[in-house]
Amino acid sequence: MGMIRYVSYEILSIFCTNMPVLRSIMSKVFARTAGFVLCACGWKKGTVYANLRHVDGAEPREGSPLCISQPGTFYRTLICNLTRHAGEILFRFGSFKKLPRELSAYPCRIDGWNFALAEGSAPVLEKMRVGGIFLTAHFGNYEAIGPWLCRLGIPLVASYIPLRPAWLNRILDKRIRAVDGRPYGVDARTPREFLRLLDSKKLVCLLADQDSRIPSALEGEFLHRPVRNNPLPDFLLRHRPETPVFICWLDDACGQFKTSSSCGQFKTSGARVLHAIELPRASDTRNENSLPRGIMPAFNAWLESRIKENPALWYGWTHRRFYSKNPEIYLG
Numbered sequence: 001m002g003m004i005r006y007v008s009y010e011i012l013s014i015f016c017t018n019m020p021v022l023r024s025i026m027s028k029v030f031a032r033t034a035g036f037v038l039c040a041c042g043w044k045k046g047t048v049y050a051n052l053r054h055v056d057g058a059e060p061r062e063g064s065p066l067c068i069s070q071p072g073t074f075y076r077t078l079i080c081n082l083t084r085h086a087g088e089i090l091f092r093f094g095s096f097k098k099l100p101r102e103l104s105a106y107p108c109r110i111d112g113w114n115f116a117l118a119e120g121s122a123p124v125l126e127k128m129r130v131g132g133i134f135l136t137a138h139f140g141n142y143e144a145i146g147p148w149l150c151r152l153g154i155p156l157v158a159s160y161i162p163l164r165p166a167w168l169n170r171i172l173d174k175r176i177r178a179v180d181g182r183p184y185g186v187d188a189r190t191p192r193e194f195l196r197l198l199d200s201k202k203l204v205c206l207l208a209d210q211d212s213r214i215p216s217a218l219e220g221e222f223l224h225r226p227v228r229n230n231p232l233p234d235f236l237l238r239h240r241p242e243t244p245v246f247i248c249w250l251d252d253a254c255g256q257f258k259t260s261s262s263c264g265q266f267k268t269s270g271a272r273v274l275h276a277i278e279l280p281r282a283s284d285t286r287n288e289n290s291l292p293r294g295i296m297p298a299f300n301a302w303l304e305s306r307i308k309e310n311p312a313l314w315y316g317w318t319h320r321r322f323y324s325k326n327p328e329i330y331l332g
Helices: 002-016 020-041 045-056 071-091 093-098 121-128 142-151 166-176 191-199 232-239 296-309
Strands: 108-110 113-117 132-136 156-159 203-207 218-222 225-229 245-251 271-279
Touching: 020 071, 045 071, 071 093, 071 142, 093 142, 113 121, 121 132, 121 245, 121 271, 132 142, 132 232, 142 156, 142 203, 142 245, 142 271, 191 203, 191 232, 203 232, 218 296, 225 296, 232 296, 245 296, 271 296
Parallel strands: 113 271, 132 203, 132 245, 156 203
Antiparallel strands: 108 113, 218 225, 245 271
């Protein structure tokens, strides 16, 4: 059965390759159907609500980080954004693999979409071509950043946990996480393997916005609540302190959720904008006592600012981000 699904997907992908209109229709049909099903069955609803209560409290209050007064509307917006991006990954991912290689070619239009680089991002992207650490989060269509960076000649490698069933993993490796015949997914499992990738001048991608439940996890704060952070970025910087650290995110200005009186309204635009910034090096981020602070506080601060701009684009709401410090919030 798994092989039949895999072959069916391959045939469907080949059939749709040169038919952008059909791909667009299928993406929208998938998004609406999947969104309806997930909302109807309440997928991850308890986890989303638990996270919201933990961050904002049971009732909105002055000074709370987000002040989301309509959790039901927020949940539906979150799921709609998630399924929309999933549809783009499944049926329109090829558009990102056609993007120009030269930074000077932007803005441009591919398959009916507008693509642009955010102001100030081009010099950062140029620097990323010689490797470093690339931190990102489950924010917006984060999967689409990979092929875009690869098209720009950036030596990206991203570590992924193999998925089950195996046929789904084959689809991801061959059809999604590969550009111009080069897969950018790697199965690096130890910190030393990541160090070797850095030494070979690769840009190592790390998703750093989930709860870390290993003994070496770092204590921190996120959305004004205690959390345990992924220790890998700081480990790598301790051993390779001159390594530059970058953050990238994709802004498509679709499905925005307002936390003010216009709650639940949408702001639509077809533009996909790639943002790239460089964080201060670990050797530069020191507190008043000249002790290393690490890179994770800066990353968490960046993610907080993105979430406050548009909380319904952070899919970490569906994860148990605060479990290590407050497991009781997920028991209800």
